[in-house]
Structure formats: C-alpha cells, structure tokens
Amino acid sequence: MQVTINGEKKEIPDRPTVRELLAFLEIEPETVVVERNREIFSTADFEAVRLQADDVIEILKFMGGG
Amino acid sequence: MPLGPEVKERYQRQLLLPEIGETGQSILSQKSVLIIGIGGLGSPAALYLAAAGIGCLGLVDGDRVELSNLHRQIIHFTPDVGKKKVLSAKEKINQLNPAVQVKVHPVDMQAARLTELTREYHFIIDATDSFSAKYMISDACVRSRTPFCHAGITGFSGQMFTYLPDRACGCFRCLFPQPPAAHILPDRVAGGVFGSVPGTLGTLQAAEAIKYLLSFGELLFNRLLVYDAKRMSFRFVVFGPSRRCPWRVFHGQTEGGRQAADDERH
Numbered sequence: 001m002q003v004t005i006n007g008e009k010k011e012i013p014d015r016p017t018v019r020e021l022l023a024f025l026e027i028e029p030e031t032v033v034v035e036r037n038r039e040i041f042s043t044a045d046f047e048a049v050r051l052q053a054d055d056v057i058e059i060l061k062f063m064g065g066g
Numbered sequence: 067m068p069l070g071p072e073v074k075e076r077y078q079r080q081l082l083l084p085e086i087g088e089t090g091q092s093i094l095s096q097k098s099v100l101i102i103g104i105g106g107l108g109s110p111a112a113l114y115l116a117a118a119g120i121g122c123l124g125l126v127d128g129d130r131v132e133l134s135n136l137h138r139q140i141i142h143f144t145p146d147v148g149k150k151k152v153l154s155a156k157e158k159i160n161q162l163n164p165a166v167q168v169k170v171h172p173v174d175m176q177a178a179r180l181t182e183l184t185r186e187y188h189f190i191i192d193a194t195d196s197f198s199a200k201y202m203i204s205d206a207c208v209r210s211r212t213p214f215c216h217a218g219i220t221g222f223s224g225q226m227f228t229y230l231p232d233r234a235c236g237c238f239r240c241l242f243p244q245p246p247a248a249h250i251l252p253d254r255v256a257g258g259v260f261g262s263v264p265g266t267l268g269t270l271q272a273a274e275a276i277k278y279l280l281s282f283g284e285l286l287f288n289r290l291l292v293y294d295a296k297r298m299s300f301r302f303v304v305f306g307p308s309r310r311c312p313w314r315v316f317h318g319q320t321e322g323g324r325q326a327a328d329d330e331r332h
Contacts, residue, residue: 007301030250033242040308042243058303060290062246063218063225064255066107066195066264 001053012051019046021057033060076163077119085282091119095165097279098122100187102175102203104151105129106264107217107271108193109141114272115166116159120279122167123159124187127151128174138261175199180206189275190214193268196254197245204229204238208313215274215286217267222260222295224267227305228274228286234318235287240308263295 001014005025012024018041022029033042034049035058041049051057069077069088080086086094099120101108104127115123129151131142139151146154152170159168171183175194184190184206192203192214200218207214207229216238217226229237245253270291277283290303307317 028250030247035303035305038304038306040241040243040305043247044244060225060241060292060303061220061223062197062242062251063220063223064195064197064200064251064253065219065257065259066103066105066193066217 003051003053003055003057005057006059015050015052017047018049018051021051022046022059025059027059031062033062034058035060073119073165080118086280090280093280094119094276095121097189098124098187099189099191099275099279100124100126100184101191101193102126102199103193103195104139104141104155105135105193105195106138106219106259106261107268108191109139109155110265110268111191111193111272111275112141112155112159113162114269115275116163118272118276119163120166120275122169122187124169124171124183125152125155126171126173126175126183127155128172138259138264140265175202181210184210184212184214187212189278191271191275192216193271197251198253200238201245205313207231208237208316211316213278215271217264217271219259219264219267220255221258222263223293224263225290225292226267226270226274226286227288227290228278230278230285230287231316233287234307236306236308237311237313237317239313240311240317241290241305243308243310260295263293266293266295 002009002011018034019029029043029046033040037056077091099115101112104125131146131149131151131154133147141158142154150172152172156168156170159166190207190212211231213230215228229235288306292301
C-alpha cells in the first residue's frame with residue numbers, strides 16, 4: 001500500500017503497525033516519535049497503532065544537541 | 067524617546083525596515099531575552115540579538131569553554147579555553163554592543179530555579195544540549211506562560227519551533243511525550259556535529275525572538291522546522307496541542323494571559 005512518509009510517497013507492506021513500519025525502514029524505534037495524520041505516537045504506542053493506505057506519516061527524530 | 071545620532075547610525079539598515087523602524091528599535095531596547103546554553107545554538111543567537119540591540123540578554127550555562135567547542139560555538143575564541151562560557155560570551159557581547167545589559171547565570175540549568183527565572187524575561191531561547199534540559203525549559207515556560215523557541219540538533223540535522231502561551235499551541239511534550247530511553251539515546255549525546263547546523267538554527271531562533279518582541283511576521287508555532295544540511299532541505303511538520311499532554315489545560319488559554327505575564331516582567 002502507499003503512504004506518505006516525511007513528505008514522500010512510499011510503497012510499504014500492507015497495514016503494518018508503526019513498529020513494523022520502522023523495522024521495514026530500518027529505524028531504531030526508541031530514537032523517534034511518529035506522527036500519523038497529525039496525531040503523535042511514541043514508543044509505547046508503536047505496537048498498537050496500525051497504519052492504513054494513504055496515511056500521512058512523519059517520523060521525527062529526537063535531537064538533543066545544541 | 068527619540069534615538070540619538072550614534073544609535074541611528076548603528077542600526078541604520080535595520081531602521082529602514084518598516085517592521086522595525088525607530089519605534090521598533092526603541093521597543094527592542096526595553097526587551098529581555100534569556101538564552102539557556104551558550105554553545106552551538108546559543109552563540110549565534112546571542113550575537114544576533116546583541117547586534118540587533120536587545121535591551122537585556124540573560125545567559126545561563128554552567129560549563130567552561132573547551133577546545134573541542136570552538137568548531138561550532140562561535141562566540142568563544144581560542145584564548146577563552148578554560149573560561150566560564152557565560153563570561154566569555156559576555157565579553158564578546160559587550161564588545162559588539164555596549165548598550166546591551168548582560169546578566170550571567172553561571173549555573174547548570176538543573177540548579178537554577180527555572181520557572182522563576184523565565185518569568186523575568188520576555189522571551190526564552192532553548193539552546194541546551196540535553197533532553198532533560200529541553201523538557202525542563204518547555205515545562206517551565208508553559209508554567210510561567212513565557213514564549214520560547216526550542217531547537218535541537220544532531221549530526222547534519224536540526225529542528226525547531228516556537229511556543230506561544232497565548233495561542234492554542236503545542237509544547238515540546240506535545241511533540242515528544244517522553245524522553246528517549248537513556249540506554250539507546252543518552253541524555254547528552256556527544257556525537258558528531260556539522261558546525262554550521264547549530265549556527266543556522268541559532269540564527270533562526272534569534273529571528274523568532276525579534277519577530278515576537280516586535281509583533282511582526284509569522285512565528286513558527288504549531289510547525290516544526292526540520293533542517294537537513296546534507297540534502298539542503300527545510301521541511302515543516304504541522305503539529306498542535308496534544309490531548310495527551312500533561313500541560314494540555316495550559317495550551318490555548320487566552321484571557322489576559324500575555325498581559326498578566328508581561329506585567330510581572332520588568
């Protein structure tokens with residue numbers, strides 16, 4: 001199915017959980033929060049939230065430096 | 067009060083901007099900004115705010131200048147190695163613009179009574195280098211109803227947003243509900259940094275502060291700017307107050323908020 005990830009359209013496996021999506025993209029789940037259709041989810045939710053076609057996903061990295 | 071000839075000459079090119087002008091310049095000279103962290107982000111933020119003629123700059127940092135800071139922390143020079151960062155920064159600010167009053171707070175942020183301190187300033191710049199400090203600043207500013215500009219960087223990337231207490235506006239916890247697990251991302255990351263990345267974002271933080279203080283333009287609230295120097299991309303991620311944020315009742319109160327908060331500030 002197709003979703004938008006960080007502004008770019010991307011083909012991903014059907015209806016993954018957020019955790020599965022991050023594994024597919026090879027992103028360490030503890031280093032990001034994920035915004036799905038304007039709602040923010042953090043690590044604790046990654047298992048429970050399942051994505052749908054045409055979702056707009058933003059993967060936001062923790063950036064602690066200054 | 068009319069501006070003197072030297073003041074008019076110093077700020078000539080900024081007075082030509084209708085958004086600033088003589089009225090704006092006079093307002094700026096009565097405003098105060100607290101910069102927390104005088105490192106990669108705080109250096110350009112302090113220099114641009116001083117150059118623009120902010121009345122008072124507060125500087126919070128408990129560290130001393132190290133040689134390995136100098137590739138990105140451009141307010142500190144080689145002879146400053148070993149000096150307290152707040153004192154090194156104060157010297158440069160005084161040289162750049164003697165009219166700016168500098169208040170130094172040479173303490174680690176953890177030790178400062180942050181909520182009280184933020185009440186003494188009109189705008190706060192989060193230029194710190196740890197997750198715990200970033201949460202603490204956001205929490206303190208939400209509590210004291212003080213606007214702040216957050217920024218964080220890593221490697222070749224950085225992100226920032228501005229929080230406005232008198233708008234329905236998301237805070238740092240709305241965006242990042244909890245800190246990352248310390249065994250995966252330590253509180254203070256000592257990874258590689260491309261020097262101009264904090265330079266770019268610290269400069270933008272100074273721009274946000276001035277725009278806020280003079281009430282012009284569009285501020286970066288409810289939008290996270292994500293900058294990637296390698297791809298040379300600037301993206302905006304829309305967000306907002308989260309219904310799960312522990313501070314949600316504070317986000318979006320309007321009744322007299324700004325006026326009451328401002329009355330407390332000198």
